[in-house]
Amino acid sequence: MTNLALRVRPRRLSLPARPSLLIGLFLVGLNVVVALAAPLLAPYSPTEPNALDAIEGSSSAHWLGTDQLGRDVLSRVLYGGRYAMLISLSAALLTVVLGTVLGCLTAYRRGWFDEVLMRLLDSVLSVPAILALLVVVTALGSGASVIILASTVVYCPALIRVVRAAALSVVGLDYVTAARARGEGFWPIMVREIWPNILDVVLVEFAMRASWITLLVSSLSFLGFGANPPTPDWGLMVSENRSLLTVVPLATIAPIVALATLIVGLNLAADGIAKARGIDRITGGLR
């Protein structure tokens, strides 16, 4: 009993270096860095119009050309992720924190609390997300905090279900039973026993929520309900420039590509974590 060959590697939180995970994290990190460092990186101001240089293709002065108000597309693209990322990462964090606690609580308690919560969540889930956000924005304005809160409410139910399912599978295991037999209450059990074992599911969910909320916020901006001009935002840029698609395609394509790198990065990261931990990514809806 002294010399044991390790049969299985310890399931610590170290994630093996899978290519998809690394690429995903790299892309996300890149976007975050660029968004933070935009003031240092952008050659021109993203908002100042310059009628003389309007609607130009790519040149040495403007690598990606200019839009119809003469603003440098490259600078706008560099700044363009800030709005969406701020909202989506905050909303995703809030969603995950709230949803994890509620999901664990309902998995632990079961009973009527569980039933009532599930019915309520079903009702919230059934209302089309975009409609809810449009209405909220119309009524309360398109400030960042409004959209963050609204997104949280819209995306929480699905997360709660996923966390609940994961927590349910843990709650039935003997080590949780042992903790209950020791008389431990909900919070110690959740923090010590449940949380470390659902962490991987939560991480995957965080990445996915972040990607969906980013999509939603960009769509909102595209429709004119999110970021307001002259804010540089990728969704808004696509909306503004698509009428000039044949003339200066880069002005539309560049923000699309930038947005794609962020979301592909988030999805790859989620995929990478899921594969590394062997979790089934069973959330497949558009929420």
Added chain:
Amino acid sequence: MSAAPELVQSTELVAEISGLSIAYRSGGRDVPVLREVSLSLGAGEALAIVGESGCGKSTLASALVGQLRTGSRVTGGSVRIAGEDVLAGDARTVRTLRRHQIGFVPQNAGHSLTPSMRIGAQVVEVLRATRKMDKSAARAEAVRLLAQVRLPEPGVLVDRYPHQLSGGQQQRVAVALALAGSPRLLVLDEPTTGLDVVTQASVLALFSSLRKELGISLVMVSHDLGAVSAVCERVVIMYAGRVVETGATRAAFRLPAHPYTRGLLSSVARIAAPGLPLGMPGSVADAHASSGCVFAPRCEFAQDSCTEGDAPELAPVESEDAERFSACLRLPEVLAAPAWEAQVRPPRTRERGEPLLQISGLTVDYRRRPDPRTGPTVSDVDLTVHRGEVVALVGESGSGKSTIAWTIAGLRRPTSGEITLDGTADLTRTAARRDPAVRHQVQLVFQNATTSLNPRRTVGDAVLRPLRLRGLRGEEAVVARDRVFEDVGLEPGHAERYPAQLSGGQQQRVGIARALGGGPTLVLADEVVSALDVSIQASVLRLLDDLRDEHQLGYLFISHDLAVVRALADRVVVLYLGRVCEEGPIEQVFAGPNHPYTRLLMDSALATEPGVTEALVGSEDEPESAPPAAGCAFRNRCPQRVEGLCDHETPPWQDLDDGHRIRCHVPVPVEIGART
């Protein structure tokens, strides 16, 4: 059977394995699973492949059907069925073999049946794939097959779905599916795992009779020595991927020719012999010797020569039974060693301590809307455990034994009845509501050690927690934890490990350590050795025995295994569908006379002891799932049933001697037929 395949004519053999080596890839290296395994099987023969976890027997069983797990490959040798290579053959040949020559009954029958198809449809499908049949003929044949495997009401069952059948019935359906192609060879992979002891006995009886009726050859892979000796006349013993002994089952078990076989036999608890089995030191994980004999690290006969050079080859053993082989350099010493039956720690007589746990009239009812035809899950149970005493609670699945344990542990509230600890503390309260001092005194140890430990925390943490909850802090707690670790036979250095880095036996010791850490007086051991390998079981049982003496613990020892109970317990309580039917001191209960249910349990268990080759009795092996509202719970299966009386009246207690009593309407015969 010979170790040199070229001496045998392959056309006579149903199955022939020559020098088979299989390995899987892990971390860039080949990890061997089977090493140069050779055996052969003639028509009508029954061969058993025996070993513990990690010996490669399941891989061997799958290889016989041409199935390799993903990531494994053949690194040498071949498997031939009816002369055709089944691992290297083309897809068509293999499919033909699978349809017409081989039938495979997998380990977990429930998982092997497609949940979305009816039983009959699955059988018909195989029939129509293997023979030319139209639908109605195939359906008739399906019903006949289901009857052949002794399924009740085959005409009705044929339209059921797999989930509507019990475990034993699913196992039989798997056998029927395997027989549908009229194979010459039937491969059974751990056919008795997960089945109740009564079901096990009747399933094994089925195999024996099928063999006689159909004349097919049988390969049975199992870790259960008793099951094997009931069905197969030849046995192959495997350890760490190698064959270590082969020969006639009876001879091999009477006088083992390899130290591992000896060790296995002396690890098995037997009803026929009271006392704790010896067991073997170490575990399979030690067997990574690159030179010499794989078993040497654990072997009591090992010498220096055993660890040098190549692994020992199979050499013939002289005996009156032809064809025995053993791969041991120390064969003469092994054969001359004292009988393995003698290596038992005899039971000790002990002073009975103070009463610790007292249960009276315990009733637990889970039903939300009580059906008037059924009764509560557990009804009117009385139980007492004294300090330093092991009381065994025996019953099959569904008997309510875990329910009782959980109620005592405070995880459930009883519907009625009293549970007291040390005469004062009320245990009918849930754990959270109990006085902390009382809470610590009752500790649970679980069946499945792996799921009873949090995979994300070190085992040291797991044991530290109850110590901290008791009020120990910092350095004090760590010292106490190290002491507990030593008590259970683990090294303090193991505290930094995660559960996945420990073997099954070590994980269970951690579970016991965690229970000890709470400072208990009463330990509820719920099937704690059932999931362990046989050789590990023995050492854990000894540990439990030692701990009980050292700390004056009382145990409520739940088990379905009568032999294990015989080894460890002082008193026995037999439970059927949540009602006590018999209780008493261990010797009295095993001497008899008994309640008909206890009788059934003992007969089934005795029929599957190694070394006993009595004819098996097939019986009604399907317990009902719901206890009755009134009358005797056992009446539908009881051979002594009295119409009317047993249906309506609760059976009275009959006192036999010395605290032994049974609950039955039929008066117990006075003559004592000793079954020991």
Added chain:
Amino acid sequence: MLLVKAIGRRLAYSVLTVLLATLLVFVALQALPGNLATQLLGQNATPAAVARLDASLGLNRPAWQRYLDWLGGALHGDFGRSLVSQQPVLTEAGGYLRNTALLAGIVIVAGITLSLVLGVIAGLTRDRWPDLAISGLSLLGMSVPEFTVATLLVLAFAIRLQWFPAVVTAGPTATVGELLPAVWLPAAALTAVMAAYIIRMMRTSVIDVMSAEYVTLARVRGLSSARVLFRHALPNALLPTLNVIAINIAWLVGGVVVVESVFNYPGIGTLMIQAVHNRDLPVLQFIAVFGALTFVVCNLLADLAALWLNPRLRTPGRAG
């Protein structure tokens, strides 16, 4: 008997969910801050106009009464009148609904079928090139917002290749015939975005099921690969995907605002934007409730399909 009970329960839950949703929507919409009429008419409204609107909307009555009135009307198909056109809401929305149905119908029939097939292929050829191609494309599909796909499709097929019109010129009252040439690009855009989820779910499910014991055993019994796939594996693999399909169908009917906007397609999404711009409350309420109803119905259908595919759900099992 168990089957009837199971269906009955789900039906009851569905009804409850829809009712709760209507309540939520009502509360959310009517609980918007500020006097509702002022909100609707803008800050410069005259007090008289506000009072008139108050009366016409019945805002002087307590909220719960308004809700019950509305609910009663809704059950008869009367959702009030549009504040803009004064038409009954259902009439107003009728054309849009039909157009959405057309678009959704095409996507459901063609798009979902295609996604399922691709998912199965990806699952069966795991980690080989068909899977890598399909998985890669679907990752891209779900990473790009709808307006991106729509815009790129317009660029490629409408502007460059000129196969399809870039924008729909017909209004809500257009006939199916008039819409047909223009419906394909929006349908393609929706399929591209939606397919990813179904493909991924089906792929995972197929991989799981193909490695399940009963599938391995079916092969060991000598059954042909085709039989094993279609009779044993696929019915069980389809089960987890049903819910994903349901959610996606509900989305198709309730939430494709962006794609409709890009193509100017006169469906429910377009109506939604108009109603939001105009603060046309009754219409908004109707759209929200309709969306919720669709969602619940789709999930109910998915549950019923699951009952059909999974015998464990409709027949009692044994404890043994």
